[in-house]
Amino acid sequence: MTCLTVLAAGSLRTALTPLLAEYTRLTGQRVQAEYGPAGLLRQRIEAGAPCDLFASANTAHPQRLLAAGRILRVQPFIANRLCLTVRNTPATLGADWLALLGNPILIIGMSTPGCDPSGDYAWQLFDNIAPLLPPCAGVLKARARQLVGGADSPPLPAGAIAAGWLIHQGKADIFIGYAHYARLLGQDPLLRVVEIPAQFNVRALYSLGVGTAAAEPLAAYILSPAGQKQLLAAGFMPVIPELNPEVNAATAWAHQTTAPEGNNPGPGG
Numbered sequence: 001m002t003c004l005t006v007l008a009a010g011s012l013r014t015a016l017t018p019l020l021a022e023y024t025r026l027t028g029q030r031v032q033a034e035y036g037p038a039g040l041l042r043q044r045i046e047a048g049a050p051c052d053l054f055a056s057a058n059t060a061h062p063q064r065l066l067a068a069g070r071i072l073r074v075q076p077f078i079a080n081r082l083c084l085t086v087r088n089t090p091a092t093l094g095a096d097w098l099a100l101l102g103n104p105i106l107i108i109g110m111s112t113p114g115c116d117p118s119g120d121y122a123w124q125l126f127d128n129i130a131p132l133l134p135p136c137a138g139v140l141k142a143r144a145r146q147l148v149g150g151a152d153s154p155p156l157p158a159g160a161i162a163a164g165w166l167i168h169q170g171k172a173d174i175f176i177g178y179a180h181y182a183r184l185l186g187q188d189p190l191l192r193v194v195e196i197p198a199q200f201n202v203r204a205l206y207s208l209g210v211g212t213a214a215a216e217p218l219a220a221y222i223l224s225p226a227g228q229k230q231l232l233a234a235g236f237m238p239v240i241p242e243l244n245p246e247v248n249a250a251t252a253w254a255h256q257t258t259a260p261e262g263n264n265p266g267p268g269g
Contacts, residue, residue: 003030004215007045008055009038009206010149011080011118011178015234016055022230023221031218037116037149045070045211053218054209058117062209071209077222079237080204082121083179084194085163092173097194098132100174101140108144109172111162116149121202122176128200147171164188178204180235205239 008016013035020031034041042061045051046068054071056062062074086092086100100106113119123141130137147153148162156165163175164185182193210219221227232238 001029002214003032004052004218005050006031006033006053006055006215006218007041007049007051008033008035009041009057009117010035011057011180012055012206014184015180015231015236019222019227019230020218022226023218026221027217029218037112039115039117040151045209051209052212052215054211055206055222056117056209057204057206058120059205059207061117062207065209071211072213073210075208075210075219075223076205076239077208077219078206078228078231079239080206081179081198081201081237082125082176082196082204083182084196085167085175085177085181085185086192086194087167087173088190088192089173092192097196098129100194101129102133104143106173107171108140109147109163109166109175110144111148111177112146112150112153115151117204118177119146119149121204124202125176125196125200128202132200144176145172147175161185164191167191183235206236 020033024031038056038061045054045065054062065071066074084097084100092100110122111118113123126137126140147166156162161181163177166172166175185191186193208219
């Protein structure tokens with residue numbers, strides 16, 4: 001049985017690694033996964049890198065591959081949101097999310113827009129809060145440091161979460177990142193995780209790009225109740241929040257799959 005190649009957003013590592021191991025245990029199908037910023041992974045697929053399944057932290061990157069004929073179809077499969085992680089200091093103690101972002105003495109860290117969807121979502125957050133503070137979006141975009149997720153960004157230590165590691169290294173006082181890490185980050189007494197209200201937060205819709213027919217059973221497993229349960233347990237959100245995982249998976253599969261008429265399989269990546 002040929003080994004499947006999966007290229008997946010780095011934010012999926014903690015959830016997808018055990019999920020893929022369980023899939024292999026159940027089916028005997030070997031899977032080789034590589035993780036990184038979704039925008040950079042998309043560029044590799046465009047350049048011809050083999051990929052049976054692309055798991056992106058957004059929909060735009062798989063859609064671009066679909067339009068270029070590099071994959072078979074696009075399938076939303078899980079969602080996420082943003083939060084702030086801050087260093088516990090007198091300057092941050094008791095401050096809410098907006099006060100933290102508006103404090104000019106605090107260094108804001110984020111990922112790299114274009115290369116990493118997390119950076120795109122951070123910029124979207126800045127735009128969302130512009131009505132609260134009209135000059136805020138431009139000021140925040142100028143202040144925020146793009147510390148990870150870029151083509152030339154230094155790699156993180158194995159197993160490190162960007163928010164915690166960068167704050168502990170003194171690279172940032174605040175980091176804008178994915179909320180599914182909140183439980184792990186909250187275990188560090190030197191850090192505080194701050195929620196962003198839903199009306200200003202960003203809904204990050206993760207999507208699969210199915211590159212080959214051989215990856216269809218794996219995509220189906222990720223969308224199954226068992227696969228969704230593992231992703232939700234890791235802190236992600238269902239694609240359709242008001243539905244339970246079983247209904248959500250079936251509904252997403254039936255109604256949100258995207259494949260243009262006459263689309264041909266891409267060359268394996």
